[in-house]
Amino acid sequence: xxxxxxxxxxxxxxxxxxxxxxxxxxxxxxxxxxxxxxxxxxxxxxxxxxxxxxxxxxxxxxxxxxxxxxxxxxxxxxxxxxxxxxxxxxxxxxxxxxxxxxxxxxxxxxxxxxx
Amino acid sequence: xxxxxxxxxxxxxxxxxxxxxxxxxxxxxxxxxxxxxxxxxxxxxxxxxxxxxxxxxxxxxxxxxxxxxxxxxxxxxxxxxxxxxxxxxxxxxxxxxxxxxxxxxxxxxxx
Numbered sequence: 001x002x003x004x005x006x007x008x009x010x011x012x013x014x015x016x017x018x019x020x021x022x023x024x025x026x027x028x029x030x031x032x033x034x035x036x037x038x039x040x041x042x043x044x045x046x047x048x049x050x051x052x053x054x055x056x057x058x059x060x061x062x063x064x065x066x067x068x069x070x071x072x073x074x075x076x077x078x079x080x081x082x083x084x085x086x087x088x089x090x091x092x093x094x095x096x097x098x099x100x101x102x103x104x105x106x107x108x109x110x111x112x113x114x115x
Numbered sequence: 116x117x118x119x120x121x122x123x124x125x126x127x128x129x130x131x132x133x134x135x136x137x138x139x140x141x142x143x144x145x146x147x148x149x150x151x152x153x154x155x156x157x158x159x160x161x162x163x164x165x166x167x168x169x170x171x172x173x174x175x176x177x178x179x180x181x182x183x184x185x186x187x188x189x190x191x192x193x194x195x196x197x198x199x200x201x202x203x204x205x206x207x208x209x210x211x212x213x214x215x216x217x218x219x220x221x222x223x224x225x226x
Contacts, residue, residue: 004158033214043204043216058213090158103149104214106158 003027004107006091011112019078021110023091030096032074033104034058034066036087043090049074050096081114088112117142117209121217128195129225136190136220138205143183146208150179150190153202153219162203163190195224 007022023032033048035058045058047066055066063085067075074093078085088111092104118141128134138148147166151159163172163179165188171180178191188205200223206216 040218042218043206045213048213092159103161103164104159105161106151108158109156111156 004091004093004105006089006107006110008110009108011110013078013081013112013114015082015114017078017081017114019081019112019114021076021078021089021091021112023074023076023093023107024072025074025093025105026072027093027095027105028071029093029105030071031094031104032068033092033094034064034074034076035090035092036060037090037109038087046076081112083114086112086114117145117207117215119205119207119215119217121203121205121220123220124218125221125223127223127225130195130197132195132224133191133193134195134222136192136203136205136222138188138190138217140186140188140207140215142207142209143186144210145183146210146212148179148181148188149206149208149214150177150188151204151206153204155202159204192222195222197224197226200224 004025034046035043037043049068065077090109091107094104095102120139122137149164150162165172165181176193181188202219204219206214
């Protein structure tokens, strides 16, 4: 079974803090993704990565950065957390077959609250 | 820009009923259409994936169909059970290799 793990289920931070959200997958997947999920807005893609040291902006990258130094690990960084970044953050990974991503496997999510 | 819409937003049915969840998308240039399930406070679980060249996929009591030309997909759940209660999300994989999600349908099956 594919396993995607996220470093924390719940996180509380203060405005202005630097926040790291970690995601690890154990299936040697090429692709990794970070989403945020908000009521009424659904899941929105923040950043994704097709390979080590490679990153692409999603639909809402402002205020976030990412790091992928190893294939199995994809980190989301909030340089200076703000209250509007309070949300559920979901990481996902997928295999790439003939250049087309397969189904995405999701982690359990991190509920981040910024005070 | 791809937009995915799900109707209804919420649905409450008695146990044993067959039900249909609807998903529509605005751009037919997609690789596939996926249905996910999400339990409260949890991540997403993939249910069915329909490639753009396919018309439907089945898994147990679930059947998903895809009509690319009309921009529609449906998820059919047969003989619903209380354990089916969850939020169901559809998502279209567009040619830019990005998955675009609908807002979801919250399903409650009453025993």
